[in-house]
Amino acid sequence: MAREFKMPDVGEGLTEAEILKWYVQPGDSVEDGQVVCEVETAKAAVELPIPYDGVVKALLFPEGTTVDVGQVIISVDVAGDAPEPAAPAAEPEAETEGEAEAPQGRQPVLVGYGVAESSTKRRARKGAESESVPATNGTATLTRPLAKPPVRKLAKDLGVDLAAVIPSGSDGIITREDVHAAVAPAPEVPAQAPAPTAAPATAPASYDSVRETRIPIKGVRKATAQAMVNSKFTAPHVTEFVTIDVTRTMKLVEELKGDKDMAGLRVNPLLLISKALLVAIKRNPEVNSAWDEANQEIVQKHYVNLGIAAATPRGLIVPNIKDAQAKTLPELASALGELVSTAREGKTSPAAMQGGTVTITNVGVFGVDTGTPILNPGESAILAVGAIKLQPWVHKGKVKPRQVTTLALSFDHRLVDGELGSKVLADVAAILERPKRLITWA
The missing domain is CATH 3.30.559.10 (Chloramphenicol acetyltransferase-like domain)
Structure with a gap:
């Protein structure tokens, strides 16, 4: 059977990591604890071990790709019908009676062993504004918009209420563009939307690869x-x-x-x-x-x-x-x-x-x-x-x-x-x- 290994939370609250290098290729045999790739977060470079034995079926992302925590990065064929790891098995309990974890979400995990599904699974959103989570006493409902820390900081600096922002990212995540769009008056958004995409179109024409080197700002x-x-x-x-x-x-x-x-x-x-x-x-x-x-x-x-x-x-x-x-x-x-x-x-x-x-x-x-x-x-x-x-x-x-x-x-x-x-x-x-x-x- 095939098992999927997800990008784990390798630090405190980190939301994404860049795949620097794959140490295995499809068809390679892997063992429990074997390092399969090296990733770079905003903190440091970390090697990720695989938590089971098997044969690599597919690498889901190439080197140099930035992947969100929780996304599947490698698929491994495992012999026999061994049960799934213990962490995902806890998922039904987290969903019982509509109870979910606190909005801050992700639990600390061992590097390389993924994030428990119960800690990252999101409840169905009501509308397109935020994630609904029952209060611990069961009498009230709290809302927490889905956004990464830098986006929350941007919204705070610009005075934007994230609860009023319509998310455009995958899984209902609010992006930086959503925050900027919320600042401008609604009628002006369609007229100005092409402007950000027009600038990059002229940049390559004036860019001299011999006289300049452009380095993406990312990671550490x-x-x-x-x-x-x-x-x-x-x-x-x-x-x-x-x-x-x-x-x-x-x-x-x-x-x-x-x-x-x-x-x-x-x-x-x-x-x-x-x-x-x-x-x-x-x-x-x-x-x-x-x-x-x-x-x-x-x-x-x-x-x-x-x-x-x-x-x-x-x-x-x-x-x-x-x-x-x-x-x-x-x-x-x-x-x-x-x-x-x-x-x-x-x-x-x-x-x-x-x-x-x-x-x-x-x-x-x-x-x-x-x-x-x-x-x-x-x-x-x-x-x-x-x-x-x-x-x-x-x-x-x-x-x-x-x-x-x-x-x-x-x-x-x-x-x-x-x-x-x-x-x-x-x-x-x-x-x-x-x-x-x-x-x-x-």
């Missing part, structure tokens, strides 16, 4: 761009700078490379800068907070998920080290090495990029002196580290060549005032100038 790069725009225009950014002598820190790096406790680990300035920031946060815990707009609260975190900005072929990502404040120096070095290696291989999981609290971006590796970094959405601070260069510096009353760098700390001024931000940056600087304070202040 698209998500990063949107996140940066939202962060920049939501959180009021303030950036402070300090230039410091890190000669002693560079000497300590060399000493640690020969330490038996650090054997086999990657020891570099970023390790000590990370540790210095963690110590500064411990001394100034208010900086490790988040702004909860919905509840009008400041949420102070008692843990530090330290984000490290990493440039990858697919764009900038910021995976984080969970509970970094609790790690010893060797443990921190091991976690940093694993984080960087995984990012470079393009294997960072969506979970590794969730829940960050504070971030470090090392622009110095590109020879840049400093910058004004933009906050990772939901975080309170980000530290930019510039290039470490040999420069003339006044040391003990004399001008000498010293290893010097510039640090830049951007912070959310709703959460962090100038005094607190200055204290954090000053503490990081003091530790890196005299790294023995890593021990005395830790």
Whole structure:
């Protein structure tokens, strides 16, 4: 019998993914747990394993296609009349007595094992406006228009009530075009409808493929761009700078490379800068907070998920080290090495990029002196580290060549005032100038 494998929800609330590469072809035999394809979401590239044995019957989408979560992507012939996976079997229960799941829908699943039908199946729509879902007490009916998060954000920005928008997408999903159409007066829509399609018709004629290269904005790069725009225009950014002598820190790096406790680990300035920031946060815990707009609260975190900005072929990502404040120096070095290696291989999981609290971006590796970094959405601070260069510096009353760098700390001024931000940056600087304070202040 043939079984259909659907695009699973491989992250938190992700609605689509692009098929980057197929590892199998029709006629190939597959085993339970075998990776059949690699997909890219707005978070990262993820490999998908098949959940049963059989022979590939058909690949439903070619490489480079963006597929919605829940769509069938591969069909497999399975020997015998084995029952369907347990997840779809739960469907009748979800439909019993007209009860359906909450509008937010999709349940977390194991990567590669699909989404339970009961969590994605939609009830028949009443009219063409929204999805009807009975309230939990059975006495009222709630409506929730079907739209992806970016479309909901667009509607909010334009002041459009999604409940009044007529959907044109498949399964009654409201598209960006539907939202834009709802903004303009109804009589003008037919007259202006051809305009958006006319522009692309002239673009190819003026496009010189020799002189220009056009790259589709999608996946990680698209998500990063949107996140940066939202962060920049939501959180009021303030950036402070300090230039410091890190000669002693560079000497300590060399000493640690020969330490038996650090054997086999990657020891570099970023390790000590990370540790210095963690110590500064411990001394100034208010900086490790988040702004909860919905509840009008400041949420102070008692843990530090330290984000490290990493440039990858697919764009900038910021995976984080969970509970970094609790790690010893060797443990921190091991976690940093694993984080960087995984990012470079393009294997960072969506979970590794969730829940960050504070971030470090090392622009110095590109020879840049400093910058004004933009906050990772939901975080309170980000530290930019510039290039470490040999420069003339006044040391003990004399001008000498010293290893010097510039640090830049951007912070959310709703959460962090100038005094607190200055204290954090000053503490990081003091530790890196005299790294023995890593021990005395830790």
